[in-house]
Structure formats: structure tokens, C-alpha cells
Amino acid sequence: KNEVEQSPQNLTAQEGEFITINCSYSVGISALHWLQQHPGGGIVSLFMLSSGKKKHGRLIATINIQEKHSSLHITASHPRDSAVYICAVLQGAQKLVFGQGTRLTINP
Amino acid sequence: EPEVTQTPSHQVTQMGQEVILRCVPISNHLYFYWYRQILGQKVEFLVSFYNNEISEKSEIFDDQFSVERPDGSNFTLKIRSTKLEDSAMYFCASSGDRAHTGELFFGEGSRLTVL
Numbered sequence: 135k136n137e138v139e140q141s142p143q144n145l146t147a148q149e150g151e152f153i154t155i156n157c158s159y160s161v162g163i164s165a166l167h168w169l170q171q172h173p174g175g176g177i178v179s180l181f182m183l184s185s186g187k188k189k190h191g192r193l194i195a196t197i198n199i200q201e202k203h204s205s206l207h208i209t210a211s212h213p214r215d216s217a218v219y220i221c222a223v224l225q226g227a228q229k230l231v232f233g234q235g236t237r238l239t240i241n242p
Numbered sequence: 243e244p245e246v247t248q249t250p251s252h253q254v255t256q257m258g259q260e261v262i263l264r265c266v267p268i269s270n271h272l273y274f275y276w277y278r279q280i281l282g283q284k285v286e287f288l289v290s291f292y293n294n295e296i297s298e299k300s301e302i303f304d305d306q307f308s309v310e311r312p313d314g315s316n317f318t319l320k321i322r323s324t325k326l327e328d329s330a331m332y333f334c335a336s337s338g339d340r341a342h343t344g345e346l347f348f349g350e351g352s353r354l355t356v357l
Binding site: 167169174175176177178179182220222226227228229230231232233234235 | 273275277279283284285286287290292297298300331333335344345346347348349350351353
């Protein structure tokens with residue numbers, strides 16, 4: 135069983151739609167990261183959460199520590215948001231455990 | 243904006259050869275990491291490095307792997323005798339603080355192909 139599960143694995147939506155990507159984890163963590171992987175392979179950090187909610191532009195990330203669940207929301211989605219979104223949880227002080235990623239495609 | 247740079251972007255090598263992947267982390271960062279992603283699979287943690295020593299490593303990071311910071315700016319990953327299954331994208335990352343409290347900055351990756 136994977137320690138970090140993301141859903142859905144693939145998501146296709148129309149421009150302007152509200153997007154939600156979910157992440158569930160089965161281990162104790164000290165923090166959770168949301169990352170974006172571009173089609174070319176590069177990885178960009180979007181959020182680091184240990185509790186509550188964070189917002190950056192059209193992106194919102196929430197975490198519920200008791201339920202071991204986090205969500206990433208994108209409002210007013212745009213084709214440039216098309217990427218793989220990865221949830222990664224921090225175990226201990228340094229080790230990140232990654233989910234398998236959610237491939238998001240936004241059609242114009 | 244400061245960035246993490248990695249070289250080479252792509253390296254092709256023969257099985258059994260030694261490979262060194264290089265990374266220049268952001269200059270004032272203190273924590274350095276290597277991750278790998280086999281094609282079509284999820285990203286995996288390899289090793290973290292702080293204060294000139296390994297602070298944590300995964301089961302993947304066996305005796306064939308080593309890391310060092312030879313000159314205070316570069317951070318290298320060496321694979322002593324490459325295997326076919328070492329073919330992957332290798333990402334370097336750095337943070338000013340530990341991964342759980344600070345933002346992680348990733349390089350663009352080095353693609354290693356072992357023939």
C-alpha cells in the first residue's frame with residue numbers, strides 16, 4: 135500500500151473550471167508539500183503546509199492533520215495550469231515521500 | 243531570482259561506468275537533497291545533506307552512491323558503477339531551512355541513461 139495516495143490520477147477539465155486534487159497519507163508527518171512538475175520535467179514548489187490553509191493567487195491548499203488528508207484547489211483554471219501536481223509528505227526531519235502525481239490537463 | 247542549476251542535463255553512459263551529477267544550490271541555503279524519478283514512476287528521496295555530512299538517506303542510496311560538497315558551492319552525486327536500473331531523472335534541491343519548515347527549490351534535473 136502506498137503511503138501517499140493522490141486522486142484522481144488524471145484530470146481533464148475546461149478552462150475556467152474549479153479544480154480539486156486530493157492527497158491522503160497513512161503515516162505520521164511533520165509537513166506536507168504540494169509540487170508542480172512541468173511537461174519538461176522540472177519541479178516547482180507550490181506550498182508547504184503543516185496545518186490549516188494557504189493561498190497563493192488562484193491556488194489554495196488545505197490540510198486536515200486528524201483525517202490525514204490534503205487538497206489542492208485551482209480556481210479559474212487556465213491551460214497554463216496543465217502539469218503534474220505532486221503531493222509529498224515529510225517523514226521525520228528530512229525524508230520526503232512522494233505521491234504518484236495527478237496529471238491535469240486544462241483545455242481552452 | 244536565485245535558482246538551483248544542474249549539469250549535465252542529459253548523460254548517456256555504459257553500464258559499469260562511473261557517473262557524477264553536479265548541482266549548484268542556492269548560495270545561502272544550508273540543506274541539500276537528491277531525488278530520482280524513473281520514467282513513468284513517482285519521485286523518490288535519495289539523500290539529504292547538511293553541515294558537510296549525510297543527515298538522512300533512503301534504502302535506494304546504497305554503497306554505489308555517494309555525495310559530497312567539494313568546494314562550498316557544488317553538490318555532487320556520484321554513482322560508482324552504473325546499472326541499467328539507475329536510468330532515471332535525478333533532481334537536486336536545496337532549502338534555507340529543513341524541508342519541513344522551508345520552501346524547497348529544485349533544479350531542472352539531470353537525465354541519466356545507462357546502456
